[in-house]
Amino acid sequence: MGLPDIYFNSWSEHFLRPFGAIQIGRSVYFTIKVDGVNIRSVHLVVQKDGEPSYAVPMIKSLDNSSTYSLRFQTTGKSGLYFYHFHVVYLEVGQEKSIYYAKAEDNYGGEGRLLADLSSVQQYQLTCYDHSDPAPDWYIEGVIYHIFVDRFYNGNRHQMIRNPKKNSFIYATKEDRPYYIRGQDGDIVRWDFYGGNLEGIIAKLHELKKLGVTILYLSPIFEARSNHKYDTANYLEIDPMFGDRKLFETLILKARRLGMHILLDGVFNHVGADSIYFNRFGNYGGGGAYQDPSSPYYQWFTFHNDHDHYDCWWNIADLPTVNKEQKSYRDFIYGSEESVINTWTKLGVGGWRLDVADELSDEFIEGIRQVLDQHNKKGEQKVLIGEVWEDASHKIAYDKRRHYLEGGMLHGVMNYPFRSLIINLLTEKQSAREAARASFTLRANYPHDAFLANMNNMGTHDTERIFTMLGGDQKKMRLAIWMLMTLPGVPCVYYGDEAGVEGGKDPDNRRYYPWGRENKKIYSEFQVSIQTRRVHPNLQKGLFLPFSMGKLFGYLRYLANDDYTAIIFNPTSEMTTIDCSKCIDEMHDQMINTCLEQLSIDQQTIAPWDFLLVHCGN
Numbered sequence: 001m002g003l004p005d006i007y008f009n010s011w012s013e014h015f016l017r018p019f020g021a022i023q024i025g026r027s028v029y030f031t032i033k034v035d036g037v038n039i040r041s042v043h044l045v046v047q048k049d050g051e052p053s054y055a056v057p058m059i060k061s062l063d064n065s066s067t068y069s070l071r072f073q074t075t076g077k078s079g080l081y082f083y084h085f086h087v088v089y090l091e092v093g094q095e096k097s098i099y100y101a102k103a104e105d106n107y108g109g110e111g112r113l114l115a116d117l118s119s120v121q122q123y124q125l126t127c128y129d130h131s132d133p134a135p136d137w138y139i140e141g142v143i144y145h146i147f148v149d150r151f152y153n154g155n156r157h158q159m160i161r162n163p164k165k166n167s168f169i170y171a172t173k174e175d176r177p178y179y180i181r182g183q184d185g186d187i188v189r190w191d192f193y194g195g196n197l198e199g200i201i202a203k204l205h206e207l208k209k210l211g212v213t214i215l216y217l218s219p220i221f222e223a224r225s226n227h228k229y230d231t232a233n234y235l236e237i238d239p240m241f242g243d244r245k246l247f248e249t250l251i252l253k254a255r256r257l258g259m260h261i262l263l264d265g266v267f268n269h270v271g272a273d274s275i276y277f278n279r280f281g282n283y284g285g286g287g288a289y290q291d292p293s294s295p296y297y298q299w300f301t302f303h304n305d306h307d308h309y310d311c312w313w314n315i316a317d318l319p320t321v322n323k324e325q326k327s328y329r330d331f332i333y334g335s336e337e338s339v340i341n342t343w344t345k346l347g348v349g350g351w352r353l354d355v356a357d358e359l360s361d362e363f364i365e366g367i368r369q370v371l372d373q374h375n376k377k378g379e380q381k382v383l384i385g386e387v388w389e390d391a392s393h394k395i396a397y398d399k400r401r402h403y404l405e406g407g408m409l410h411g412v413m414n415y416p417f418r419s420l421i422i423n424l425l426t427e428k429q430s431a432r433e434a435a436r437a438s439f440t441l442r443a444n445y446p447h448d449a450f451l452a453n454m455n456n457m458g459t460h461d462t463e464r465i466f467t468m469l470g471g472d473q474k475k476m477r478l479a480i481w482m483l484m485t486l487p488g489v490p491c492v493y494y495g496d497e498a499g500v501e502g503g504k505d506p507d508n509r510r511y512y513p514w515g516r517e518n519k520k521i522y523s524e525f526q527v528s529i530q531t532r533r534v535h536p537n538l539q540k541g542l543f544l545p546f547s548m549g550k551l552f553g554y555l556r557y558l559a560n561d562d563y564t565a566i567i568f569n570p571t572s573e574m575t576t577i578d579c580s581k582c583i584d585e586m587h588d589q590m591i592n593t594c595l596e597q598l599s600i601d602q603q604t605i606a607p608w609d610f611l612l613v614h615c616g617n
Contacts, residue, residue, distance in 0.1 A: 003113065004036030004089050006100045010123050011109045011439060011586045021126035021392070021446040024078045027071050028125065032058065032100065035066045038090035042068040047122070049080040049400055058085075078129035078405040080393060082122035084111075107436040108443050109585050126392050126444055129406035134452035135380035137260055137349070138410075140539045141213035142484075142529050143491035146200060147460050148218055148241055149226045150177075150511050151494055154198025161196050162239035164224065169194060173514075177506035186317065190225050193511045197242035197250050208257045210497060210522075211529030214489075215254060216262040216352060218460060220247070223271055227460065227509075228264075229354065230271030230318055232283075234332075234339045244346075251347045260349030262382070265339075265367075267332050268358035269311065269318040277319050288319075299328050312358070323363050333370045340367055344374045349382060352454070356385030356403065356412070357396035364408045384454050387412040392444035404449040411452030414488050416441055418457055421482050422468050424552060424570050425475045431552035431570070432583060435545040438554070439585050442487070442543050451540060455488035457496065460509055464495075464502040466521075471501060474608035477524050478568055481610055484528040485556065485566050487543045497525040535614065537564040546591050548581045551605065555594055562616030563594055569605040577603050577611075 008031075009015045015031045022028065034042055042060075047053035058068035074081065084101035099114045102121040114120055133139070155161060160169055167190045168180075180189040200215070207215070219228035222236040237243050254261055272279040276296040278287025288297045289306050299321050301310040312318040321328055333340040340351070350371065353359060364385070371381045385403060387394060391412040394401045403409040420437055423429035429437070442450055457465040457479055469475040476499075483490045495510065499518025502508035532538045541556035541564065550571050557563030569575045579601040584591045595601070598613050605611055 002036075003098060004034050004039060004087055006032065006034050006085070006087060006098070006113055007110075008032045008085060008100055009110050009587055011443060012588060014587070020443045021128055022074065023131070024074050024076070024127040024129060027073050030058070030070045030072060032068050032085055033066050034068055034087055036089060040088040040090055040095060041086075042088075043086045044070055044072065045084050045086050046072070047082045048076070049082070053082075055086060074125075074127050078127050078402065080400070081125040081127065083125065084120050084122050105433065105436060107440040109436060109439065124393060124444055126405075126446065128404070128446040131448055132406040132410065132446070133448040134382050134410040137380075138214065138382045138489060139451055140533070140536075141260070141489060142211055142532065143214040143216050143262070143454060143489055144207055144210070144212040145216045145456070145459065145491050145493045146218065147195075147227070147494060147509055148197070148200070148220060149193055149195045150509050151195040152199030152203050152512060152514065153194040153196055154200070154202040155194075155196065158194065160192070160194040160240070161198075161242070163192065164190065164240065166190075167192055170511075173511040175511075177509050179506055187225075191506075192226050192240065194240070195511070196240060197237070197246045201246075201250050201253055204253055204257055204259070208259070210492075210526055211533060212492070213258060213533075214260050214262060214349065216454075216491065217264060219264045219266055219354075224273045225271070229266050230269075230273070231266050232271050232274040235342060248346055255347065261347075262384070263343060263348050263351050264354060265351045266354040267321070267339075267363075267367075268323070268355050269320045272317045272319055276321075279319075295327070298322070298325055312355070320358075323359060329363065329366060333367045338370065340370050341374075344371060344381065350384070351382075352384045352386065352413075353409070354386055356387055356409065357394065357401065361402050361408060364403050368408050382410050382452070383408070384452070385409040385412045388415045390416060390441060390444060391449075392441075392446075404446055406446075409449070411449050411454060411488070413459070413491075414453040414455045417453075417455050417486055417488065418462070421457060421479050422465070424568075425469055425478055427570070431547035431550055434552050435547045435554075435583070435585055438486070438543070438545045450487055450543075451489075453488035454491050455483055455486060456491045456493060457483050458493045458508070460493070461505065462508065463504055464500060464508050465493075466496065466499055467501045467503060472608075473499075473518075473520060475570075476521055478570060478608060478610060480521075480524050480528050481566070481612070482568065484532045485538050485564075485612070486554075487541070487556070490529075490532065492525065497522050531612070535564055537562065537614070544591055545585065547583045548578060549575070551575060551577065555591060557594075559616070560590065564612065564614050565594060565598055565600075566610060566612045567600075567605065568610045569607060572607045574607060575605050577601055577605065 017029050042058045043055040045055050058070045061067040087098050103112050169192050179187050182188040221231050222233040222238045223230045270276050275283045277289050279289045288294050288300045310320040312320050424434045495512050499521040537556040541558050545554040553567035555563050579595045
């Protein structure tokens, strides 16, 4: 008699509606096709995150005996539901069970039949608390990520501002970054090039010409290192970069050019060489390491003696702060003189939170509430978190994170899209896999968060994108256009537009090659940024990915008659568009209809090239 023929697609509204993440309290309508004789029962097996699973019987359709449906009501607090289907059928007089769940690749959409319950990978339904859109200036913008020491020295004659003790400054700007480490592996001499806030001010017009509207600065507060993630004083600008007056000038001049500034908030840990910890005594006799009666002592967790304490990733130079301490929360966000209030009231556009997984949801929510108090008409603030994985279902320290469900983060850094771009262009991932991976993210994330994610091809923590692509300018061109057209806000890591290469830290933090830029790559960034900024579809449009053989493409649209189609050929072969081979992951007609209207069938796309066409306004 054989197995029943079962089909479900979590991306098709014929089987699940509404599509994707929904607001808690709304109903979800499930439909599954089960063809076969002697079907005894069909159940939706549901588990709300952290709770026991339970089975809900599905009702057979009166007009179609192979269709079973269910209206499911979401309830309680926001969070995740996980689900699969359980079908019981009769075979040779015995009841048998079979399950329908996510496909083997663990993406959403079409699933697979399984006889073994232990092999089931459950579908995810994200339920958020409330709609939480980021401000328009952010969603419609283009971000430029500046590692301040490596960008530009704006002082006359390139004089280094306030060089630090026990450090070295490179002889030329072309020198490659290099760490001097001691026997224990710790960095014993920090290296500097001398970039500063004056340098950013001096280059604002060039950034404006590139098309940048948002400056995301690596930490600018006082610290011993060149990267400043070892904060020494949250209330002082590092003297090598400038001072508060100079920072206010930067904010003012950037705003005149239509630019907002995002600050990097490093609140999980501080520097061992800081006013708060003061391991080396450079801040007098105070600090938690030197003085148990210090007001900062309770911020840290010591073990037996002051030389053994909690630190981030066991790096002694980065003592971890106890974020549950009320005095620390008040210092960061809970008082009028807090760090968030002090700098936000100067006019910054928002913050990016370093290692957001290390901060509790309550801590992030507290920052957001204070940040929202600075919102004015047309001047909303934005809060972005550093998360490397799919943030919709992230678990950190055995706790499910809820920071995208409303009232916390607007979005996160979109490292999954970086992986997608690199894997597709290095032929480690097929076009179909790229379509399924990207669509899974769209389905898992609340719509507002999906559009607010900070998309990046590289950061100070990763190898340079040009290096990852083997220095191939054709591949680089495709990567640039993917960055500018995928959903989310594109973030350009300083120097990528100049063709800077670099391996792992510190090589990925080379000085910007002023006057030696790769003009071809720079021009591609400039044109693609302008294209994104003039087409609302590329800023706020919905996202429908598809594949055609080795071609990867997607639609971005605000209305059915106003859309943009982008098709990439990530291969070394001339490829002809064959719309009959289009795999529409939703199994709906919109993609095929749009491609037909564009009359692009049988057009050819050169190796490592792409096609971008608009239809509508």
